[in-house]
Structure formats: structure tokens, C-alpha cells
Amino acid sequence: MRRSRYVAAVGCVTLLVALAYWLQPRLPVDDPKWRGDYDHQFRKHAKHYFGVTTDWRWFRAQGIIESRLRPHARSPRGAVGLMQMLPSTFEEVWRDHSLLPDIHEARWNVAAGIAYGRYLYDRWRPRVPALQRLPFTLASYNAGHSRISRALQLARMSADGETNWNRVAPHAPKETRNYVARVRALMGERG
Secondary structure (H helix, E strand, C coil), X not given: CHHHHHHHHHHHHHHHHHHHHHHCCCCCCCCCCCCCXXXXXXXXXXXXXXXXXXXXXXXXXXHHHHHCCXXXXXXXXXXXXXXXXXHHHHHHHHHHCCCCCCCCCHHHHHHHHHHHHHHHHHHHCCCXXXXXXXXXXXXXXXXXXXXXXXXXXXXXXXXCCCCCHHHHHHHCCHHHHHHHHHHHHHCCCCC
């Protein structure tokens, strides 16, 4: 009986800590709290894979959400590094970019994450207008391209008109909606 009360109390405390984390105000992507140790890598690889007109801070914001910019982060599912890439996804990226030698090294993890983002971005090209591709790319990075494609199909069946993330989001997994919203919030966007 005592043990079950202890387990219940620990569970409640854990839940409260998790809620406090999720409800805390988000610092903007440029806040000094976020160490700039890897900014050069984000700038360099964003420019390389997306071009000079893309704001590299989107990928920094993604790194903040993925790992809080911790290069040795590891998820329970096995994702590693700043960009929380699964080794299987890294191998997929590696096939096209064999100069990326090690998922565990921060600079290559950032490079692979942004290269994979570009791959996803290009997959949305025929189906999503240019100004809407970034949220679809972020959602796909989180949930997988096929899950977001299904969400897009459901959204198109329920409404006519322009394809945009706000119409598709209700059909995406809740975790993914939150993920995209958190990245956008770090960048100072709403929605």
C-alpha cells in the first residue's frame, strides 16, 4: 500500500514538472540564453542547402526544440544530437551526402538535419505553395512525410481552396502541431 502511494506521488510530481516545462514562456530564438556555439554551422548549412535568402535561424529554432541545442542529446527512441536524427534517417541522408561522416559530431548532425530538411522541402514542391513549404517541412521532420501527406489529403477532402498549414494542422498528430507551433513561436510567428 505504501509503495503504491509513493508511486502515485512520484507520478503526480513528474506530471507537474512536465506541465511546468510545457507551459513556461518560450524564449525567442535570438535570446542570449540559447548558446551560440553552433550558429556558424546553422548559418553555413542553411546557406548551402537552402540558399542565402533563407533565414538560418529557422534551423536553430528547430535545434532548440529538438535538443535545446545539446549536442549529446539522446531521445528514448534513439534520435541523437542537436537535430535529433535517427540513425536510420542519417543513413538515408548519407546515401546522397556521403561527406557527412558522423551523426554524433555536432557539425555533421546539423548538416544532416538541414540536408534532410531540404529533401523534405523539395518533396512538398509540387503540392504546396512556396510560402507554405516550411511548416510542412517542419511537420514532416517531426512526424514523417507520409503522415503529413495523409493530413493534407484529409484537409483537401474537407475544404476547397489554397493549401496552407493552418488548414492541414488539425489533421496532423497533436505532437506535430505543437512542434511546428513551438518552432514558429521561437521565430516570433503565431499560428
